[in-house]
Amino acid sequence: MVGSSRYTDRLALLPTLPLISRRTFLQAGVGMIPGLKPQPLTMQLDWRLNAQFAGLCVAQTRGDYRRHGLTVTINPAPPDIDVVQTVVSQPRTVGCAEESLILTAQARGVEVVAIAAMLQASPLSLMSLPNSSLRDLSQLIGKRIGVHSDGQKALDLVLALHDIDPARVNTIEIPYQNKYQRLINGEFDAVQCYALDEPIRFAQRIGQTPNLLTFSDYGFDAYSQVIFAPLQLVSEQPEVIHRFLEATFAGWRWAIDHPSSTAQLLVDRYVDTDYQDVAYQTQSLKMISTYVQRDRHPLGELDQARWQRSAQQLAQAGLIDTVPDASVALNIWP
Numbered sequence: 001m002v003g004s005s006r007y008t009d010r011l012a013l014l015p016t017l018p019l020i021s022r023r024t025f026l027q028a029g030v031g032m033i034p035g036l037k038p039q040p041l042t043m044q045l046d047w048r049l050n051a052q053f054a055g056l057c058v059a060q061t062r063g064d065y066r067r068h069g070l071t072v073t074i075n076p077a078p079p080d081i082d083v084v085q086t087v088v089s090q091p092r093t094v095g096c097a098e099e100s101l102i103l104t105a106q107a108r109g110v111e112v113v114a115i116a117a118m119l120q121a122s123p124l125s126l127m128s129l130p131n132s133s134l135r136d137l138s139q140l141i142g143k144r145i146g147v148h149s150d151g152q153k154a155l156d157l158v159l160a161l162h163d164i165d166p167a168r169v170n171t172i173e174i175p176y177q178n179k180y181q182r183l184i185n186g187e188f189d190a191v192q193c194y195a196l197d198e199p200i201r202f203a204q205r206i207g208q209t210p211n212l213l214t215f216s217d218y219g220f221d222a223y224s225q226v227i228f229a230p231l232q233l234v235s236e237q238p239e240v241i242h243r244f245l246e247a248t249f250a251g252w253r254w255a256i257d258h259p260s261s262t263a264q265l266l267v268d269r270y271v272d273t274d275y276q277d278v279a280y281q282t283q284s285l286k287m288i289s290t291y292v293q294r295d296r297h298p299l300g301e302l303d304q305a306r307w308q309r310s311a312q313q314l315a316q317a318g319l320i321d322t323v324p325d326a327s328v329a330l331n332i333w334p
Contacts, residue, residue, distance in 0.1 A: 006160075008290055015244050032299060034300065038069055038070065039069060040070075040072075040073070040092060041071070041077065041094065041240065041244055042068050042093040042094070043074050043096075044083055044094070044095040045083075045095070045096060046081065046095070046225075047077050048275070049076045049272070050197065051285040052196055052283065053118075054252070054266060055251040055252030056251060057266060058251035058278060059250060060251075061247050061265060064247035064251050064295075070246075077226055077306060083095050083101070084097060084105040084110060085110075093233075094229040094230075094233070095227070095228055095229075095230070097195070098122075098222070099222045099224065099314070100222070100314050101224060103324060104320050111230060111232065112231060113180055114223075114227070114330065115229055115234065115300055115332055117225065117332050118224070118225035118289060119291040120290075121216040122222045122224045123194050123195040123216075125193050125199075125213070126145065126193070126213045127188065127192075127194060127198065127211070128183070128191075128211045129210060129211070132189065132210060135328055137158065144189070145169055145172070146186070146187075146192065148173065148176065149173060151192040152173065153317050155169075155171065158218040159220040159238075160176045190213070195212055195282060197280075199285075202279070202281065215304065218282050220313075222313075223302060223306075224291070225308070229241060234330070241332070245334075256285075259285045260282055264278055301333070304331055308323075311324070
């Protein structure tokens with residue numbers, strides 16, 4: 001169990017991660033920080049490479065990882081990957097995943113810890129046609145809503161938070177395939193989407209921007225694209241973890257400040273053929289930036305108290321079975 005004394009004791013013994021000062025970083029210029037031997041690290045993603053991971057791509061291409069004494073390999077996700085198990089089964093590997101997946105793994109005894117969050121809120125949303133009347137959660141009553149397997153309980157949660165009986169909303173589980181056309185055809189009044197990119201693709205298809213009801217606006221309080229690492233790696237090499245985070249969020253800062261250049265970089269070097277649209281990547285990055293940089297929170301911030309509150313909310317909604325006794329988000333960044 002995650003709540004066992006062995007796991008909890010190991011968490012308590014984690015060293016304080018050393019900070020690399022801004023002065024030291026600037027003095028290094030375009031070269032590597034003096035005295036740092038380049039060390040390999042793998043970042044396992046939970047999805048295909050696109051603007052959602054722009055900060056990582058920028059950090060790799062512009063040399064932020066190299067300047068911090070790292071050689072980082074970025075692995076996109078193959079279909080049906082168990083990203084947590086992949087990370088813990090390979091040496092010197094960190095990953096990113098949704099908060100609920102990390103909490104579930106912790107509850108099952110997998111020794112991983114959350115160390116930062118690329119997105120400060122969940123982009124989970126419902127998308128409807130531009131001429132739809134669905135402008136508020138209460139207007140879902142009596143409507144036919146297509147959701148994926150990971151969205152039903154989250155939708156039930158936000159409905160309950162606003163005193164709406166989920167039984168009054170006609171939700172139907174649907175696959176990802178062909179959902180845009182089913183929405184256009186009128187089979188559904190709204191369908192689940194990920195607000196970072198799907199509304200952009202849909203707008204390109206119909207020539208208008210769809211309406212969005214974003215769950216985080218209605219009380220769904222969860223981090224997204226959470227960076228996590230094996231407990232052993234954090235325990236034994238905390239300075240490597242901190243250097244990785246420092247470089248990653250330096251990359252994110254540059255990506256946010258230079259969306260057009262970043263989009264071109266993604267198209268030139270990283271994304272698959274069906275993603276090679278600079279305008280699409282630019283629009284997506286601008287949307288993603290509102291999640292990465294949110295409400296004046298430092299980039300990457302992952303607050304322990306909020307993590308625990310969110311875990312309790314997810315458990316109440318049935319999105320995780322139980323709240324792990326040691327479901328910590330380590331306060332090591334920023």
